[in-house]
Amino acid sequence: MPILTMHFKDMDLGEYRIEKGGTLTIGRRETNTIVIDNLAVSGQHAKIDALDDGYLLTDLQSKNGTFVNDRMVTTHWLQPGDVITIGKHKLVFHLAEGEAAPPVRDQVEKTMVLDTNEYRAMVGKTSPTVATSGGEKKEPVAVLSFLKGGDGEVALSKKLVKIGKDDANDIVISGFLVGKTAATISKRPTGYFLSYVEGLTKPKVNGKPVKETVQLKEFDKIEIGSALLEFILKD
Amino acid sequence: MIEIEAAGLTDIGRVRENNEDAYFIDEVNRFYLVADGMGGHQAGEIASGLVVATIQELLRTPPDDSEPYDHLLSPAANTLAALVRAANTAVYEKSREHEKYRGMGSTLAAVLYTDTTAIVANVGDSPVYLVRGQNIEPLSVTHTVAAELGRTHSAQLKNLSEKVQHMLTRAIGIEPEVVPDICELQCFHGDIFVLCSDGLSNKVSPPEIADIVTAAPPGVACRELVNLANQRGGEDNITVIILKITEPTFLRTWVHRVSALFKKAAGLFQANKNRNP
Numbered sequence: 001m002p003i004l005t006m007h008f009k010d011m012d013l014g015e016y017r018i019e020k021g022g023t024l025t026i027g028r029r030e031t032n033t034i035v036i037d038n039l040a041v042s043g044q045h046a047k048i049d050a051l052d053d054g055y056l057l058t059d060l061q062s063k064n065g066t067f068v069n070d071r072m073v074t075t076h077w078l079q080p081g082d083v084i085t086i087g088k089h090k091l092v093f094h095l096a097e098g099e100a101a102p103p104v105r106d107q108v109e110k111t112m113v114l115d116t117n118e119y120r121a122m123v124g125k126t127s128p129t130v131a132t133s134g135g136e137k138k139e140p141v142a143v144l145s146f147l148k149g150g151d152g153e154v155a156l157s158k159k160l161v162k163i164g165k166d167d168a169n170d171i172v173i174s175g176f177l178v179g180k181t182a183a184t185i186s187k188r189p190t191g192y193f194l195s196y197v198e199g200l201t202k203p204k205v206n207g208k209p210v211k212e213t214v215q216l217k218e219f220d221k222i223e224i225g226s227a228l229l230e231f232i233l234k235d
Numbered sequence: 236m237i238e239i240e241a242a243g244l245t246d247i248g249r250v251r252e253n254n255e256d257a258y259f260i261d262e263v264n265r266f267y268l269v270a271d272g273m274g275g276h277q278a279g280e281i282a283s284g285l286v287v288a289t290i291q292e293l294l295r296t297p298p299d300d301s302e303p304y305d306h307l308l309s310p311a312a313n314t315l316a317a318l319v320r321a322a323n324t325a326v327y328e329k330s331r332e333h334e335k336y337r338g339m340g341s342t343l344a345a346v347l348y349t350d351t352t353a354i355v356a357n358v359g360d361s362p363v364y365l366v367r368g369q370n371i372e373p374l375s376v377t378h379t380v381a382a383e384l385g386r387t388h389s390a391q392l393k394n395l396s397e398k399v400q401h402m403l404t405r406a407i408g409i410e411p412e413v414v415p416d417i418c419e420l421q422c423f424h425g426d427i428f429v430l431c432s433d434g435l436s437n438k439v440s441p442p443e444i445a446d447i448v449t450a451a452p453p454g455v456a457c458r459e460l461v462n463l464a465n466q467r468g469g470e471d472n473i474t475v476i477i478l479k480i481t482e483p484t485f486l487r488t489w490v491h492r493v494s495a496l497f498k499k500a501a502g503l504f505q506a507n508k509n510r511n512p
Contacts, residue, residue: 040440058389061385064442067440071467071468072436072438074381074397074400075397087442113402114380114404160309160312160419160420184421186418186419189374189416190372196421197421
């Protein structure tokens with residue numbers, strides 16, 4: 001049974017056994033086998049599966065990535081001496097005495113572009129939603145629903161939605177101290193963000209004035225001038 | 236209005252025999268680009284070089300054709316998308332010209348700034364990060380098999396070799412058309428944008444990048460990041476651009492305001508002249 005030794009800077013933080021046929025998980029949340037309480041580590045960051053033919057490390061779409069021997073990996077078959085870096089913590093993979101080393105597999109070489117058809121065939125025809133060149137992934141649509149100062153709802157389909165007094169805005173809002181463009185909502189890979197732009201009064205999210213930018217969560221209440229809007233995600 | 240303090244650096248690394256990365260900084264148009272080329276027999280260099288040359292030329296003499304206009308994007312974002320499409324056409328056509336260029340391509344990571352916003356476009360696996368305070372977040376979407384599958388079908392990942400996982404699902408110059416991922420956001424003083432090739436992002440984690448770019452001015456930080464990637468093996472070419480958003484000086488703010496006023500006055504004068512010929 002191989003072991004992982006954990007290190008942070010110069011400190012040794014213990015040993016973890018990888019059980020045969022088992023799965024060891026690493027992350028910030030308490031439910032993991034190895035809990036690393038650090039903001040650079042995702043709730044569920046990575047896992048190691050002990051399979052018949054080796055030990056497979058998989059990054060669980062973590063925010064800051066999983067590195068092996070100073071190289072970012074998505075999945076990696078562990079070899080003795082491999083150093084896994086998660087946030088600023090290091091985990092070293094060792095075999096037990098007398099244990100046979102797992103087979104060495106091919107390493108990545110130069111970057112190549114996958115043929116779209118090849119990719120579709122590989123992923124299987126059953127999954128047409130997988131993004132091919134230019135393809136769209138299914139994701140929730142965000143809308144702002146008027147609670148006050150207007151009617152109905154506005155879909156946030158633009159990458160940058162402008163809100164303010166001026167008619168050129170995507171959402172026009174009245175109010176004496178509202179800026180020409182008071183705020184924008186930007187759709188970024190990690191979510192939707194509301195930013196203050198101009199005007200004597202700042203937009204408020206859940207009653208708190210926004211000085212620069214805040215990430216929106218579902219059901220947040222946005223107050224700009226005379227309008228009160230609710231941020232909703234729809235499937 | 237914002238000011239931008241920019242620095243860029245490219246390095247061959249410690250293993251490769253040529254540098255297939257390219258970068259481009261245009262402070263007048265506030266346009267910044269990293270391209271990571273691929274293809275055998277120096278074709279990678281040709282591809283990334285052509286991405287830079289095509290866009291450089293277009294920024295100097297903007298085309299006035301009516302490109303397909305995307306109403307979900309701002310006018311400036313449409314300009315950026317048009318630049319990406321032009322780069323794709325140039326590389327795609329060149330690759331069909333000669334056998335030795337067949338299959339060549341490039342990634343693209345670009346940022347274009349307006350007076351108050353940043354527009355980010357990317358194709359491939361060269362990331363763009365935003366560092367704001369202690370936080371670092373990706374503004375780009377990674378177009379690799381691993382990243383695309385991970386978003387939808389993560390269980391299938393383990394059946395694929397690392398080589399396949401790292402393959403790009405989108406690149407400049409491979410197909411006649413390409414769609415970049417675009418995002419637009421409001422800029423604030425103190426924001427730092429980092430564009431790089433995977434020679435850096437595969438070696439240095441986002442929190443480490445954030446630590447380095449917040450501690451040193453852009454020029455120094457570029458050198459430190461490249462050095463770190465080289466210390467860790469430098470198997471690939473390494474390229475990075477760091478953009479620090481700063482407040483304009485008092486004088487520049489006024490020069491900007493006065494020149495805007497003049498432009499407006501000239502416009503009114505022109506409109507008046509057209510009305511009364």
